[in-house]
Amino acid sequence: MWKFIVKNFLYSLLVIIGVITVTFALLYIVPGDPARMLLGQRADEESVKRVKEELGLDKPITTQYLNFIMKAAQGDLGRSYATNREVAAIIIEKFPATALLAISAMLLSSILGVIIGVISAIRSYSFTDNASMVFALFGISIPQFVFALLMALVFGSILKWLPISGYITDGWDHLILPMLTLALRPLAIIARITRSSMLDVLNQDYIRTAKAKGLSEMKVVFKHSLRNALTPVVTTLSASLAATLGGAFFIEFIFNWPGIGLLAIDSILKLDFPMIQGTVLFSAIIFVLINFLVDIIYAFLDPKVKLA
C-alpha cells in the first residue's frame, strides 16, 4: 500500500514539474519586458536594470527556469504587476471563496444528478426519462458564461429575487445564483452517467435474481443496483471537483465572486503576468493533488484497483 502511495505521489510530482515548466514557458514567450511592466512605462533605465537583476531576468534561460522551479517549490510566485503584492498571498486569500462555491455546487449537483439519473434509468424511455435527458444535454450544451448571464437576467433583473453580484459577507443569498450556475454542468453529466451506469447494472443477472426472489423494487434499486452503479459517478464527481476547486472562471467573473476564478480573469484582462502564471499554476496543482488523493481513496475502497 505504501509503495502504491509513494509511487503515485512521485508521479504526481513529475506531472507538477511538467505543469510548472509549461507555465514558465507560456510566460517566457510573452512579448514585452516584465521589469518594465512591473515599474510602468515611465520608469528610468537605472531602476529597470535594478529590478531585472532582482528578478534574475539578466540570467540565461536555464538559470531563470531553475530559479522559477525553486521559488515555486517554496511557494514564491513573484509579485503582482497590478498591486505589487505577493501572488501566493493573494491566491491563499481568495481560495476560501472558490472552495465554498465549488464544494456547495458539487454537493448540489451530485445529489440532484444521482436522483435524476436513477429516476431516468428505472423509467427508461418514458417521457420523464426523455425530458430529463434533453435537459441534461441542454446542461452540457450551454456555455457557462451564457447560463450565468441567463440566470442573472431571469432571477436578478426580471424577477429581482436574488442578488447578482457580491460575496456572502453581504448575505448568504449571494451564494445561490453562482452555486446553481456552477452546478448545472456537473449535474447534467452526473445524471447522464448515473442513468447509463444504472441501466448497465439493471440488466445484470444478479438483479434479475434479486427481483425473482421477490425483493421490493426500492430495495433492488437502492440496495443492489445503485451501490454498484456509483463508481463511475464518483469518478466524474471527483474530476469535476478537482476542476472547479481551481476556480469557476466565468461564473466568478459574472457574479463578481471574489475567488481564484475572478482573480484569474481580472489578471488576464489587466495582463498581470505573474498573477496569470500563479493562478494557472495553482489550478493545475490543485487538480493534480485532488486526483492523487482520489486515486488513494479508490485504492482503499475498491479491491479491484491494482496496487501496482
Next chain:
Amino acid sequence: MKAEITGNKNIQGKSLWYYSWKRLKKNKLAMAGLVIIFIMIFIALLADVISPYNPNDQILEFATKPVNFEGTVLLKKSDNNESGFDYLPINNFLREENDSVYYEDFNRTERSINTNELISPDRNEYLTRLNFLLGTDRFGRDVLSRLIYGSRVSLSVGLISESIAIIIGLILGALAGYFRGAADKGIMWLINVVWAFPSILFVIAISVVLGKGFWQAFVAIGLTAWVDIARIVRGQFFSLREMEYIEATKAMGANPARVIIRHILPNCLGPVIITGTVGLANAIIFEASLSFLGLGVQPPTASWGQMIFDGYKYIIAGTNWGLALFPSLAIMIAVFSVNLFGDGIRDALDPKLTK
C-alpha cells in the same frame, strides 16, 4: 470446397458503418441535430447572400433599437464603400422640390440634400425603409446580419481547432498505444500535464501569449483539446494491437506504419468520431468564451461571444435583452445540435444496442 456466394448480393456482408448509419437514420433527435448543423454550415457559407445588411454598417441614429425596428434612410452616393452608397438616416421624408430633397432629421429640424448626392433622382430608389428583424446593437448595426456572419467564426474556429486536436491526438495516441514503453510513458506524462490545466484557463492563457486574433484562437483550442482524442486512441490501440489479425499482419511482414495506418486506425475511428463531436461542441464554447473576454477575433468582425459581451451590460441594466439573448441562443443551438448528433453516433456505433 469453396462456398458459392458470388451472384447473390443479399448475403454479402455489410460494413459496421452501413449498419451504424442505418441506426443513426432512425434516431430522430440525432438527425434533427445533423440537419441543424447543415443549415448552420449553409448559413455560414452563404452569409453574403442571406444576410439582409452589411454586418459592419453602422447607423448611429438607429443604435440599440428593439426587435423588428424599421427606420427610414436616404441612400447617398459614396466612393469609399463597396456597395456604392451610404445610409443617411432620417426621421421623416418631407418633399421633393427643385433639385433637392427635404427631410426632417433626428433633432426635428428641416434639412435638405441635393439629388446629385443621392444614388438616383428616383424617389423609389433613394428612399427606403430598413427593417431590423432582431433589432440593432449600440452602433446601430443589424443584429441579424451580425449573427449570420458570426456563425462563420464559430463554425470555422470550431472545425479547424478540433481538426488540429484530432491530428495531434491521433498521432500521439497511436504512438503511445502501439509502441508502449518509453514512448507511452512520455506521451502519457504530457497528456497528464496538459490535462491538469483547467482547459478554459489554459486556452485563455495561450491566447494571451499568442496575442488576440482568429488563428490564435484555434491554435490555443487545438493545443488543449488533443488530450481527449489521444487518450481514446491510446486505449483503443492498447486493446487492438493484441488482436489476432494484427499478429497475422505483422507475421506477413507489414511494417509498423502499415499496421498502424491500415489495420488499427480504421478500427478506432468510431470512438474518435464520438470524442471529436464532443470536442467540436467544446471548441465552439471555447471560442465564444474567448471572444466574450475580447481575446478571440477582433472587432469589427462579428462573433457570437463578443456580441454577448456587448449585450451583457444591457442585461444588468435590464433593457435590450435581445442583444445578449440572440447570440446566446445561437451558441446553444449550435452546441446542442452537435451534441445531439454526437449522442446519436455514440448510440449508433454501440454494438450492444444492435437490434
